[in-house]
Amino acid sequence: DAGVTQSPTHLIKTRGQQVTLRCSPKSGHDTVSWYQQALGQGPQFIFQYYEEEERQRGNFPDRFSGHQFPNYSSELNVNALLLGDSALYLCASSQQGDSNQPQHFGDGTRLSIL
Amino acid sequence: GDSVTQMEGPVTLSEEAFLTINCTYTATGYPSLFWYVQYPGEGLQLLLKATKADDKGSNKGFEATYRKETTSFHLEKGSVQVSDSAVYFCALKLRGSARQLTFGSGTQLTVLP
Numbered sequence: 001d002a003g004v005t006q007s008p009t010h011l012i013k014t015r016g017q018q019v020t021l022r023c024s025p026k027s028g029h030d031t032v033s034w035y036q037q038a039l040g041q042g043p044q045f046i047f048q049y050y051e052e053e054e055r056q057r058g059n060f061p062d063r064f065s066g067h068q069f070p071n072y073s074s075e076l077n078v079n080a081l082l083l084g085d086s087a088l089y090l091c092a093s094s095q096q097g098d099s100n101q102p103q104h105f106g107d108g109t110r111l112s113i114l
Numbered sequence: 115g116d117s118v119t120q121m122e123g124p125v126t127l128s129e130e131a132f133l134t135i136n137c138t139y140t141a142t143g144y145p146s147l148f149w150y151v152q153y154p155g156e157g158l159q160l161l162l163k164a165t166k167a168d169d170k171g172s173n174k175g176f177e178a179t180y181r182k183e184t185t186s187f188h189l190e191k192g193s194v195q196v197s198d199s200a201v202y203f204c205a206l207k208l209r210g211s212a213r214q215l216t217f218g219s220g221t222q223l224t225v226l227p
Binding site for chain 1: 118148150155156157158159160163203205214215216217218219220
């Protein structure tokens with residue numbers, strides 16, 4: 001049973017560029033959440049997708065956008081990259097109807113902005 | 115707003131020592147509480163959880179008790195191993211499946227042989 005998978009593992013971009021990160025949820029999960037983890041910090045919630053719609057959003061600018069596909073996989077897009085966007089981006093999946101079950105995390109995408 | 119405060123690290127212990135990592139929370143509702151562990155180069159793994167007051171979560175020798183009166187969820191282990199070296203995160207989640215996790219800043223644990 002595959003867990004949460006993310007791609008790519010590492011990515012290097014320059015300021016002003018755009019990036020797309022991808023996530024496939026754990027089998028049986030229909031909800032995907034994205035988190036940003038800066039070096040030495042705890043993860044910060046970006047947004048959550050369910051039924052192909054953004055359901056909840058954290059305190060992140062509109063440069064951060066996302067999408068969920070009919071197969072429940074998801075993408076995180078970041079436009080006009082800033083140096084401060086350098087971080088580990090984590091995807092977590094869960095099942096919407098089972099609030100007592102924890103989210104399962106992928107290993108993340110390490111994004112470096114030069 | 116909701117928040118989690120963790121004991122600042124890093125924490126360095128000798129093998130077989132007793133471990134405590136303090137965690138307190140502030141929440142507008144009645145949260146579920148979690149401890150996650152992150153090994154180098156990896157994502158987060160759920161270590162244990164508790165969903166209501168006085169619940170004790172336990173896993174792999176780690177324990178934490180949900181204390182509503184002190185709004186705390188301290189992580190403990192009686193005898194740590196070198197393999198326990200990792201970063202530990204305390205987190206809360208408010209009721210309702212759409213609610214996101216709110217994390218503390220993490221505590222780096224190093225266990226020396």
